[in-house]
Amino acid sequence: MVELAGTIKVISKLLRDFLVAEEYAYREGFLQGVDQKVKLMAILLLIVLAVSTQNIFFLLLLFLFSLTMVLLSKVSLRMYLPRFGFIPIFALIIVLPWIFLMPGQPALTFIGLNVTKPGIMYVITFTLRVTACVSCVSLLLFTTRVSDLLHTLKSLKIPSPLVDMFGLVYRYLFTFLSELERMLLGRECRVVSDQGLLKNWRDGGNVVGNFLSRTFYRSENVYKAMRARGYDGSFKTYPRNDKIGKKSIVFMALVGIMVGIWLVTRL
Amino acid sequence: MARDKVIEAKNLKYRYPDGTVGIEKVDFELWSGEKVAIIGPNGSGKSTLLEILGGLIEPTEGYVKFFGKESIDKYELRRRVGIMLQNPDDVLFNPTVREDLEFGPAQLQMEKEEFNKILEGISQLLDLKLYLNKPPFRLSKGEKQKAALGSVLALKPEVLLLDEPFSAVDIGAKQSMIKYLNRLNEDGVTIVVTAHDLTTVPLLADRVYLLNKRLIAEGSTRDTLTNAELLKNNGLEVPPLVELGLRLGINLVPLTVDEAVRRLRERFCL
Ligand SMILES: Nc1ncnc2c1ncn2[C@@H]1O[C@H](COP(=O)(O)OP(=O)(O)O)[C@@H](O)[C@H]1O
Ligand SMILES: [Mg+2]
Numbered sequence: 287m288v289e290l291a292g293t294i295k296v297i298s299k300l301l302r303d304f305l306v307a308e309e310y311a312y313r314e315g316f317l318q319g320v321d322q323k324v325k326l327m328a329i330l331l332l333i334v335l336a337v338s339t340q341n342i343f344f345l346l347l348l349f350l351f352s353l354t355m356v357l358l359s360k361v362s363l364r365m366y367l368p369r370f371g372f373i374p375i376f377a378l379i380i381v382l383p384w385i386f387l388m389p390g391q392p393a394l395t396f397i398g399l400n401v402t403k404p405g406i407m408y409v410i411t412f413t414l415r416v417t418a419c420v421s422c423v424s425l426l427l428f429t430t431r432v433s434d435l436l437h438t439l440k441s442l443k444i445p446s447p448l449v450d451m452f453g454l455v456y457r458y459l460f461t462f463l464s465e466l467e468r469m470l471l472g473r474e475c476r477v478v479s480d481q482g483l484l485k486n487w488r489d490g491g492n493v494v495g496n497f498l499s500r501t502f503y504r505s506e507n508v509y510k511a512m513r514a515r516g517y518d519g520s521f522k523t524y525p526r527n528d529k530i531g532k533k534s535i536v537f538m539a540l541v542g543i544m545v546g547i548w549l550v551t552r553l
Numbered sequence: 554m555a556r557d558k559v560i561e562a563k564n565l566k567y568r569y570p571d572g573t574v575g576i577e578k579v580d581f582e583l584w585s586g587e588k589v590a591i592i593g594p595n596g597s598g599k600s601t602l603l604e605i606l607g608g609l610i611e612p613t614e615g616y617v618k619f620f621g622k623e624s625i626d627k628y629e630l631r632r633r634v635g636i637m638l639q640n641p642d643d644v645l646f647n648p649t650v651r652e653d654l655e656f657g658p659a660q661l662q663m664e665k666e667e668f669n670k671i672l673e674g675i676s677q678l679l680d681l682k683l684y685l686n687k688p689p690f691r692l693s694k695g696e697k698q699k700a701a702l703g704s705v706l707a708l709k710p711e712v713l714l715l716d717e718p719f720s721a722v723d724i725g726a727k728q729s730m731i732k733y734l735n736r737l738n739e740d741g742v743t744i745v746v747t748a749h750d751l752t753t754v755p756l757l758a759d760r761v762y763l764l765n766k767r768l769i770a771e772g773s774t775r776d777t778l779t780n781a782e783l784l785k786n787n788g789l790e791v792p793p794l795v796e797l798g799l800r801l802g803i804n805l806v807p808l809t810v811d812e813a814v815r816r817l818r819e820r821f822c823l
Contacts, residue, residue, distance in 0.1 A: 514638065
């Protein structure tokens with residue numbers, strides 16, 4: 287039991303830490319001061335650029351650009367990198383076989399298989415592209431409050447039920463995770479011996495069942511608390527920055543330069 | 554000026570979906586400007602009653618009328634009646650404390666400037682400044698309770714329904730919360746609190762409902778809290794000062810320490 291519980295706890299903690307990136311959204315950094323719409327559109331543009339290039343230099347540059355923005359936004363790289371690092375690593379593992387599968391000129395031979403040059407190029411570009419994209423998206427998540435994001439999405443005419451659904455799921459997620467952790471903590475305090483595997487799995491089933499009924503009960507109460515404060519099915523939020531200020535203009539200019547470089551690499 | 558009836562409830566019964574009866578045969582009345590406590594042991598239905606009074610759940614039997622109206626618009630109800638649920642973990646569902654404080658006002662579309670002023674006041678009063686940008690689940694139970702209270706106060710309701718608001722806060726915070734609630738009451742806010750620990754009741758309520766699934770008694774705080782028999786029979790602890798007063802045979806048994814000091818001074822010429 288202890289092991290299973292331990293695993294769930296680690297996952298839940300990771301998720302929660304990821305979600306809590308929100309704390310950074312309140313710092314008085316560079317991107318936090320950029321208008322939400324400008325930021326959203328610019329970052330989407332950067333992602334489009336990343337997806338539509340084969341140029342390793344550009345992808346590297348884009349990644350460095352995003353790291354610079356992170357630093358300017360008063361988020362430390364030590365906090366930033368581990369949060370999304372697992373995604374590019376995962377991507378690398380998935381595309382790695384292509385170093386053999388891609389037809390082309392062999393670069394070297396490895397246990398009887400040919401590693402091709404196009405294969406290597408493909409794997410590097412793919413991983414770099416994923417890294418750059420994920421980094422740009424994280425940039426957005428780290429410097430924007432979720433409620434601002436919802437507000438912006440709505441003002442961009444994304445269908446409101448969709449946005450509200452996202453808002454609801456996002457809020458419930460916290461409740462679920464905290465409930466899960468609390469329950470496991472409660473168990474841990476009482477479980478003393480390390481039981482056999484069978485008992486372990488049976489307990490696992492109990493935990494899941496118990497968890498579901500508890501979260502159901504909790505979510506009902508959370509819903510009550512929402513209604514108590516006037517929630518009527520659609521989240522309303524206060525927008526934060528209404529004016530397009532200096533920071534927004536500087537950011538647009540920087541993104542403009544990136545677009546310029548992208549164009550040059552296309553020539 | 555004649556006082557208005559804020560809430561009128563008759564013959565309330567609530568049965569939970571699993572068949573458990575939360576409360577039955579409860580009548581309740583609340584007048585504008587009152588301070589009322591609902592007391593009773595664990596599981597006596599305090600939270601159930603409060604949620605009905607806050608319009609969050611519909612009674613299975615009986616009726617609730619708000620502000621003397623036959624039916625009330627949900628939006629108006631939410632603006633005028635603020636309710637704080639017992640478990641702060643349910644109340645604080647936003648990623649940061651600040652967003653929890655602004656959730657209500659944003660839903661009710663309060664002006665941003667007005668909210669900012671309220672936020673300043675509330676975070677000052679409840680000592681929340683340091684926690685504003687923190688995720689609520691990183692707070693201690695007492696801090697959560699303060700934040701939960703703040704999130705209801707942010708709405709500036711006319712009627713405040715608070716479910717055991719002091720159960721986890723420390724003595725300092727409790728005292729300042731009580732002082733503040735009394736001040737709000739002087740400004741016209743009607744207050745209902747629930748409690749199973751009776752020590753704070755005399756400091757915050759003039760009138761008491763004693764609940765034990767059914768309505769057992771209703772009366773002034775003094776009459777109810779000095780009825781040791783009644784309290785004991787319903788699973789409540791007789792407040793130590795009351796016990797002392799009763800045993801010493803002091804007439805007009807003291808409810809608060811201040812009162813006890815005054816009476817003892819008078820009696821023993823201290
Ligand atoms: N969601 C629920 N489902 C079933 N029974 C419940 C639920 N909530 C409360 N109860 C039951 O209703 C009764 C009254 O509960 P409650 O109003 O929470 O009491 P109190 O707040 O005075 O401790 C208790 O017997 C409790 O077990
Ligand atoms: Mg209760």
